[in-house]
Amino acid sequence: MVQINTATFIVRGAEAIERLRTDIVDAVRAGGALVTVGESERAPELLITPATRVRIDTIDEPNTPEQGGGAGPDRRSAPTLDYPEFEVY
Numbered sequence: 422m423v424q425i426n427t428a429t430f431i432v433r434g435a436e437a438i439e440r441l442r443t444d445i446v447d448a449v450r451a452g453g454a455l456v457t458v459g460e461s462e463r464a465p466e467l468l469i470t471p472a473t474r475v476r477i478d479t480i481d482e483p484n485t486p487e488q489g490g491g492a493g494p495d496r497r498s499a500p501t502l503d504y505p506e507f508e509v510y
Contacts, residue, residue, distance in 0.1 A: 423458065424476040425467055430458050442477065445469050 448454035
């Protein structure tokens with residue numbers, strides 16, 4: 422989970438997180454730059470400056486029925502959790 426100022430994003434995969442971390446550090450060292458958050462075509466670009474507040478936390482993915490979690494077959498069609506902290510919004 423990545424928090425940039427007041428926005429919260431979910432970034433999945435160690436490589437994607439490391440790329441984002443490197444891009445943020447490079448942007449700060451350059452005095453500011455646009456950084457793409459995520460891997461999709463529609464991933465947002467954010468202006469990262471030395472004054473931008475950034476926090477990167479590693480969280481565990483919620484269990485899915487396929488992994489032995491959940492409450493039965495009805496859970497298989499439930500949407501995945503994209504925003505674990507709704508209070509932010």
